[in-house]
Amino acid sequence: MEVGIKDQRITNSILEAEGIYFSYDNGYDVFENINIEAGQGKFIAIIGPSGIGKSTLLRILGGFLKPDRGTVRLLGKPLYEPIPEVALIHQSIVTFPWMNAKENVMLSMKTKDMSKNEMVEKAKESLSRVGLDGFEDLYPKEMSGGMRQRVAIARAFAADPYVFLMDEPFAHLDELTAEGLRQDIYNILFSGETPLKSVIMVSHNLTEVLELADEIYILNNIPATVVGKVEVTMARPRNPRSDEFNANLDMLYSYLTPPRKKK
Amino acid sequence: MDVIDPDARIADLLGLLYVLNNIFEGKTDLYQLEKEMEVDLDDLMPIVYTAANLGLVNAESGDISMAEKGIEYIKSGMNQRKQIIRESLKNIEPFKTALAMRSFNLEDIIDKLKENNVPTFNNPDGNHDLEVILIEWGIYSRLLKKTDEGFEVIS
Numbered sequence: 187m188e189v190g191i192k193d194q195r196i197t198n199s200i201l202e203a204e205g206i207y208f209s210y211d212n213g214y215d216v217f218e219n220i221n222i223e224a225g226q227g228k229f230i231a232i233i234g235p236s237g238i239g240k241s242t243l244l245r246i247l248g249g250f251l252k253p254d255r256g257t258v259r260l261l262g263k264p265l266y267e268p269i270p271e272v273a274l275i276h277q278s279i280v281t282f283p284w285m286n287a288k289e290n291v292m293l294s295m296k297t298k299d300m301s302k303n304e305m306v307e308k309a310k311e312s313l314s315r316v317g318l319d320g321f322e323d324l325y326p327k328e329m330s331g332g333m334r335q336r337v338a339i340a341r342a343f344a345a346d347p348y349v350f351l352m353d354e355p356f357a358h359l360d361e362l363t364a365e366g367l368r369q370d371i372y373n374i375l376f377s378g379e380t381p382l383k384s385v386i387m388v389s390h391n392l393t394e395v396l397e398l399a400d401e402i403y404i405l406n407n408i409p410a411t412v413v414g415k416v417e418v419t420m421a422r423p424r425n426p427r428s429d430e431f432n433a434n435l436d437m438l439y440s441y442l443t444p445p446r447k448k449k
Numbered sequence: 450m451d452v453i454d455p456d457a458r459i460a461d462l463l464g465l466l467y468v469l470n471n472i473f474e475g476k477t478d479l480y481q482l483e484k485e486m487e488v489d490l491d492d493l494m495p496i497v498y499t500a501a502n503l504g505l506v507n508a509e510s511g512d513i514s515m516a517e518k519g520i521e522y523i524k525s526g527m528n529q530r531k532q533i534i535r536e537s538l539k540n541i542e543p544f545k546t547a548l549a550m551r552s553f554n555l556e557d558i559i560d561k562l563k564e565n566n567v568p569t570f571n572n573p574d575g576n577h578d579l580e581v582i583l584i585e586w587g588i589y590s591r592l593l594k595k596t597d598e599g600f601e602v603i604s
Binding site: 409 | 454455456478479480483489490491492494495497498501508509510511512513568569571572573575
């Protein structure tokens with residue numbers, strides 16, 4: 187599908203959602219006028235209370251769901267359906283047990299005009315990028331949860347996406363593994379060695395969000411609206427035990443607990 | 450709108466009040482509570498919103514503190530705790546609607562909540578969420594009892 191990737195207009199906006207409204211079939215209004223913009227080189231996080239529709243929003247941003255109103259644009263051109271330039275990484279780790287790491291990664295290249303040798307080389311390169319050099323022939327059952335999530339990320343990388351959409355990517359990992367992967371991931375994503383331009387992650391872990399994000403959108407209310415947007419200016423690497431980090435956490439919680447109206 | 454959050458569990462309420470009262474002496478920042486309880490947003494906020502709606506805590510601008518009713522709850526025995534919850538539920542949904550209906554099945558109250566513009570349970574998991582809330586909070590507190598047809602308010 188033509189989305190005008192090669193016809194970039196001069197803009198800082200990589201993926202943007204403008205005026206998004208969405209309802210379930212039974213009439214339940216999920217989103218009301220959601221506006222989100224992921225700029226060049228930005229790691230965007232979306233947070234909000236349980237059940238607010240964070241994962242649904244990510245699916246709309248990826249073209250997997252059509253909003254009732256509003257537009258999603260990639261590099262200025264409307265996005266109507268899923269395309270390889272926008273990769274979605276799910277919270278449940280998706281690897282195919284009958285394929286080794288290399289074959290799992292090669293899946294994302296099946297639609298490309300590449301020879302088998304080229305695909306193998308690209309898969310090895312992607313696996314190396316996520317720290318799995320030498321593990322190309324292992325099967326998922328021989329890997330830890332963290333390694334399997336790295337394979338899933340490598341597979342997304344191999345499609346040369348412009349945007350990563352990450353749906354609670356560390357949710358099913360133990361804290362130690364998640365911390366290790368988080369420490370690597372920002373550098374991997376923005377190493378400059380790939381076409382990747384922007385990342386949007388939804389998460390219910392505010393510490394994780396503050397470690398990674400440049401900008402945080404806060405959703406609240408029914409139907410959900412953006413109740414706040416925070417730019418995180420802390421220097422990297424960020425220390426979750428610092429006073430500055432805690433002050434930012436406090437600010438995020440203040441958006442989620444607005445002053446109650448007097449009755 | 451004051452409502453019991455579909456993900457709020459009674460056991461979590463007790464945990465929240467104990468930690469807030471005993472570890473933080475009744476008042477703290479929500480992020481401190483999150484760290485102490487080793488939970489994340491999806492675990493913490495449903496019970497914080499619910500406790501606030503029940504009038505047991507005050508949660509505003511990132512801070513949380515025990516309300517008078519919350520302190521009374523902590524100091525009370527089992528029966529008194531149930532009574533506090535029972536009285537508090539009467540002012541918030543879906544129990545406000547349940548009280549007006551007296552006797553109802555799940556479909557009836559879903560329709561009535563829609564009529565009353567309560568959107569919380571109007572989603573694909575809404576029926577299940579509502580049934581869990583009615584049983585866990587309503588029957589626990591002895592505000593409701595289960596009947597063959599559905600639920601009935603205990604007078």
